[in-house]
Amino acid sequence: MIRVLIADDEPMIRAGARAILGSDPEIEVVAEAGDGREAVALAREHRPDVALLDIRMPGVDGLTAAEELRRSVPETAVAMLTTFGEDEYVARALAAGTSGFLLKAADPRDLVAGVRAVAGGAAYLSPRVARRIIGEVSAGRLTRGAVARERIADLTPREREVLALVGAGLSNAEISRRLFLVEGTVKSYVSAILARLQVRNRVQAAIVAYEAGLVDDAGG
Incomplete structure (x- = not known):
């Protein structure tokens, strides 16, 4: 069973992600957070396999949370929820050891595939996201x-x-x-x-x- 934590300040995004991931019998959402500080606390408590973090959240954002998770809960892989308008944050996310970039507007199957890949130790970088990342980072x-x-x-x-x-x-x-x-x-x-x-x-x-x-x- 792949245990997942979802962090996003929008309840509807969290509910949608939970419903999509819940369609896979091998994925369990064990916790939800509305900001990065809560996400880190819940990750320490539940030790999920994957933390799915929104990049932009009030207070402690997903990038800061990712950096803290790498230090305090290194066994938890991190995947970022992003939009095309947030590519400028990618360089910092890479430095934080992020393993995946998932588009909020992507096909629901991509979310499941991304979580599975990241949980298995792989990177998940769709060609569309990768090309935008290259354009920003390079x-x-x-x-x-x-x-x-x-x-x-x-x-x-x-x-x-x-x-x-x-x-x-x-x-x-x-x-x-x-x-x-x-x-x-x-x-x-x-x-x-x-x-x-x-x-x-x-x-x-x-x-x-x-x-x-x-x-x-x-x-x-």
Whole structure:
């Protein structure tokens, strides 16, 4: 069972997210919060697998809460609820160790898929969100693309394949099926890639993959 905490200052958003996630028998919403301070307190109490945080909340916002959760409840993965108008907050969210970015207006299936991916240790970054993130985070795109290509230069061809699929948002299980590898081998590849790229998590690795142009090569 995947245990989820939802934090949003709008009760209707919380109710909608709870209803969508409740449609999956393997997901349980264990707590709801109306601001970041309450979210952190409830996460400490319930120790959820995933904290789903609105970026903008009164008082303590989702970004501050994400940073505190990384320090005090590191076993809880964080996914941010966002809109296209809030891309300027993404750089800070990445630094806070956020594992996913979910659009409030997205298909309900995306919310379930995102929570499942994040709970499983994967990143969840839809192509639409990823491209907007790159546009905001990557000032001087050509320069950053060159830097990213240099960063991946020492990866083996197989590691580049795995990184491309991480960038496309695939979980370890999906990558193992795509590349006909044992899932444990994929985990080893991912760990090695994170270490060699010197990034904290799969979202940051996905950014490198996009900047280096690997994701378009990964196919559908």
